[in-house]
Amino acid sequence: xxxxxxxxxxxxxxxxxxxxxxxxxxxxxxxxxxxxxxxxxxxxxxxxxxxxxxxxxxxxxxxxxxxxxxxxxxxxxxxxxxxxxxxxxxxxxxxxxxxxxxxxxxxxxxxxxxxxxxxxxxxxxxxxxxxxxxxxxxxxxxxxxxxxxxxxxxxxxxxxxxxxxxxxxxxxxxxxxxxxxxxxxxxxxxxxxxxxxxxxxxxxxxxxxxxxxxxxxxxxxxxxxxxxxxxxxxxxxxxxxxxxxxxxxxxxxxxxxxxxxxxxxxxxxxxxxxxxxxxxxxxxxxxxxxxxxxxxxxxxxxxxxxxxxxxxxxxxxxxxxxxxxxxxxxxxxxxxxxxxxxxxxxxxxxxxxxxxxxxxxxxxxxxxxxxxxxxxxxxxxxxxxxxxxxxxxxxxxxxxxxxxxxxxxxxxxxxxxxxxxxxxxxxxxxxxxxxxxxxxxxxxxxxxxxxxxxxxxxxxx
Amino acid sequence: xxxxxxxxxxxxxxxxxxxxxxxxxxxxxxxxxxxxxxxxxxxxxxxxxxxxxxxxxxxxxxxxxxxxxxxxxxxxxxxxxxxxxxxxxxxxxxxxxxxxxxxxxxxxxxxxxxxxxxxxxxxxxxxxxxxxxxxxxxxxxxxxxxxxxxxxxxxxxxxxxxxxxxxxxxxxxxxxxxxxxxxxxxxxxxxxxxxxxxxxxxxxxxxxxxxxxxxxxxxxx
Numbered sequence: 109x110x111x112x113x114x115x116x117x118x119x120x121x122x123x124x125x126x127x128x129x130x131x132x133x134x135x136x137x138x139x140x141x142x143x144x145x146x147x148x149x150x151x152x153x154x155x156x157x158x159x160x161x162x163x164x165x166x167x168x169x170x171x172x173x174x175x176x177x178x179x180x181x182x183x184x185x186x187x188x189x190x191x192x193x194x195x196x197x198x199x200x201x202x203x204x205x206x207x208x209x210x211x212x213x214x215x216x217x218x219x220x221x222x223x224x225x226x227x228x229x230x231x232x233x234x235x236x237x238x239x240x241x242x243x244x245x246x247x248x249x250x251x252x253x254x255x256x257x258x259x260x261x262x263x264x265x266x267x268x269x270x271x272x273x274x275x276x277x278x279x280x281x282x283x284x285x286x287x288x289x290x291x292x293x294x295x296x297x298x299x300x301x302x303x304x305x306x307x308x309x310x311x312x313x314x315x316x317x318x319x320x321x322x323x324x325x326x327x328x329x330x331x332x333x334x335x336x337x338x339x340x341x342x343x344x345x346x347x348x349x350x351x352x353x354x355x356x357x358x359x360x361x362x363x364x365x366x367x368x369x370x371x372x373x374x375x376x377x378x379x380x381x382x383x384x385x386x387x388x389x390x391x392x393x394x395x396x397x398x399x400x401x402x403x404x405x406x407x408x409x410x411x412x413x414x415x416x417x418x419x420x421x422x423x424x425x426x427x428x429x430x431x432x433x434x435x436x437x438x439x440x441x442x443x444x445x446x447x448x449x450x451x452x453x454x455x456x457x458x459x460x461x462x463x464x465x466x467x468x469x470x471x472x473x474x475x476x477x478x479x480x481x482x483x484x485x486x487x488x489x490x491x492x493x494x495x496x497x498x499x500x501x502x503x504x505x506x507x508x509x510x511x512x513x514x515x516x517x518x519x520x521x522x523x524x525x526x527x528x529x530x531x532x533x534x535x536x537x538x539x540x541x542x543x544x545x546x547x548x549x550x551x552x553x554x555x556x557x558x559x560x561x562x563x564x565x566x567x568x569x
Numbered sequence: 570x571x572x573x574x575x576x577x578x579x580x581x582x583x584x585x586x587x588x589x590x591x592x593x594x595x596x597x598x599x600x601x602x603x604x605x606x607x608x609x610x611x612x613x614x615x616x617x618x619x620x621x622x623x624x625x626x627x628x629x630x631x632x633x634x635x636x637x638x639x640x641x642x643x644x645x646x647x648x649x650x651x652x653x654x655x656x657x658x659x660x661x662x663x664x665x666x667x668x669x670x671x672x673x674x675x676x677x678x679x680x681x682x683x684x685x686x687x688x689x690x691x692x693x694x695x696x697x698x699x700x701x702x703x704x705x706x707x708x709x710x711x712x713x714x715x716x717x718x719x720x721x722x723x724x725x726x727x728x729x730x731x732x733x734x735x736x737x738x739x740x741x742x743x744x745x746x747x748x749x750x751x752x753x754x755x756x757x758x759x760x761x762x763x764x765x766x767x768x769x770x771x772x773x774x775x776x777x778x779x780x781x782x783x784x785x786x787x788x789x790x
Contacts, residue, residue, distance in 0.1 A: 348650060352622050355649035356578045359671035363584030366674040370591060380587065383580050390580070 121287045126280050133272045141265035148260050156237040159190050160250040164241045167194045195247040218249050293322045309337035361387040397523040400459055404530045415449040415563050419482050425461045426480055436474045444482035449563040452535045460531040463524040464556055468493035477545055492544040492555035503541045536561050571746045573614040574598040575605040577623050588674040593725050595749040602626025614642055616684055621648040629662055636663035643688045689732055696731040699788045703731055717769055726762050735787035737778045
């Protein structure tokens with residue numbers, strides 16, 4: 109994880125969920141506040157009307173003394189958050205005489221409007237209700253501060269919000285625990301992956317059922333682990349085989365050189381020196397083959413769509429290997445058409461064919477026969493020999509590196525067929541084994557058959 | 570000392586056979602696991618040099634089979650596998666030593682001598698019989714401090730006899746220890762070599778047990 113920024117899924121989930129819950133709750137509180145405020149308005153307005161009507165009735169019936177008495181009595185019972193003025197029209201003219209007022213009111217009429225009215229008074233917003241009685245002889249103004257209403261609505265909203273303030277942390281803890289439980293399989297996968305041993309790769313083991321969201325991840329990881337294990341195994345086997353193949357001839361060289369340097373008899377020394385020389389030849393062949401294998405990098409493939417003539421390559425390979433066949437009294441024959449275009453690289457096809465023919469010559473006893481057939485119509489090529497052949501059961505194994513037939517008497521190093529298989533794979537050609545030529549002592553040798561894909565030469569278009 | 574070499578590589582086998590032969594070992598060479606087991610079932614060897622990657626039967630399986638039949642012949646593994654796990658497996662299966670290829674001929678011979686020495690329960694590299702001292706590594710024999718000149722066969726015969734001091738060795742056992750397969754076996758060659766040894770070392774070193782064979786008494790040096 110070095111360098112990469114990480115974040116906690118759990119923390120992020122808890123944060124997001126809490127934010128969403130808080131937002132929804134706040135919205136509902138805001139709506140509740142508005143509704144409460146509206147309801148409170150209606151309620152207070154109704155109360156103001158009622159108070160005004162009552163006051164008016166008292167004033168009309170008994171005069172200001174009665175009002176003051178009544179109000180004082182009632183204010184003890186329940187705090188009326190209402191201020192009032194009661195006025196009587198002057199007998200002559202338009203003036204009004206103040207009959208009675210509550211403490212918050214001044215001696216000036218609070219409003220000139222009848223019905224409901226709102227305006228500021230002494231820096232506060234007030235709501236007033238004015239009602240007249242007896243054809244305008246009496247007037248009662250009832251007023252209330254808006255702040256009182258806000259305070260009430262605010263109290264209602266606060267009561268709604270209070271559970272949120274206490275509940276949010278509880279919800280956060282709950283979400284934290286639930287998310288943690290839900291993410292437990294992820295931890296389990298991480299733990300199982302961390303516990304993997306590079307030397308003994310095995311599929312990820314997790315106890316219990318897996319959530320559907322994580323199962324594909326584990327499945328992909330398992331597939332990757334299996335592929336990795338195979339690749340590692342292959343490399344390990346290759347290293348072990350390479351160690352054997354490289355060290356054995358080196359050991360032989362060393363021992364033979366020591367024997368030669370100590371031999372008293374000239375015959376023994378000559379024999380040992382010949383062994384040293386043939387050991388060097390063997391090592392040379394092995395190193396060449398290893399280098400060839402290393403160079404067969406599919407990424408290094410030449411541009412697509414270039415055709416080369418397989419028949420021509422077969423002729424050149426057979427002619428260059430003919431002396432080797434003649435030396436061992438082997439028959440090497442080629443049956444090829446004038447031309448057979450094959451998609452690929454000249455060097456690769458030459459390496460492929462040379463390995464096949466060389467292998468056939470190596471494994472075929474002296475006096476045997478090797479036949480190369482290039483078939484343009486069937487788009488295939490075969491190299492058959494009258495050697496010992498390979499047991500059908502073992503044929504697939506022969507494609508692995510360093511595999512050799514049971515009789516290891518030949519100088520082969522076991523890389524030839526794996527080189528052939530690699531090139532065939534790069535060229536998209538199918539490689540399979542068939543029965544080869546009849547042997548004089550009975551049975552059949554081996555035939556290696558390569559079938560090439562149709563050649564579409566873009567350069568001739 | 571007769572050694573069985575199990576090695577599938579023709580050139581290496583040839584070299585080891587020639588190299589060990591030059592320092593007095595009689596080396597029989599087989600090239601696969603089945604032949605190794607057949608050879609070990611039929612004849613007695615002083616030690617086995619065993620390659621692991623063998624055709625027809627793997628070296629480790631040959632070793633396991635050998636030990637399961639109660640054969641206690643000293644086995645040295647010669648292999649290109651140098652991983653510790655391979656060594657541990659080989660030694661645990663009953664091998665006595667482990668040499669990784671490529672190895673030195675002198676080291677192979679020295680380890681082989683050490684192996685033979687241990688298997689006969691000796692700690693000292695030299696064999697002693699009174700004032701007679703035989704050094705298997707230097708291939709020299711001294712008597713009363715003076716060097717005695719012996720032919721290669723005479724030396725090997727004396728070596729085998731001293732190694733089994735106190736026991737009677739039959740003619741057949743002696744011949745098996747001295748000659749590898751294919752070595753020219755002259756009739757009464759053994760008597761001739763014994764005769765020469767007696768002439769050079771004195772008549773009382775090697776005793777003839779009539780009708781059975783020869784022996785050297787156990788005389789501490």
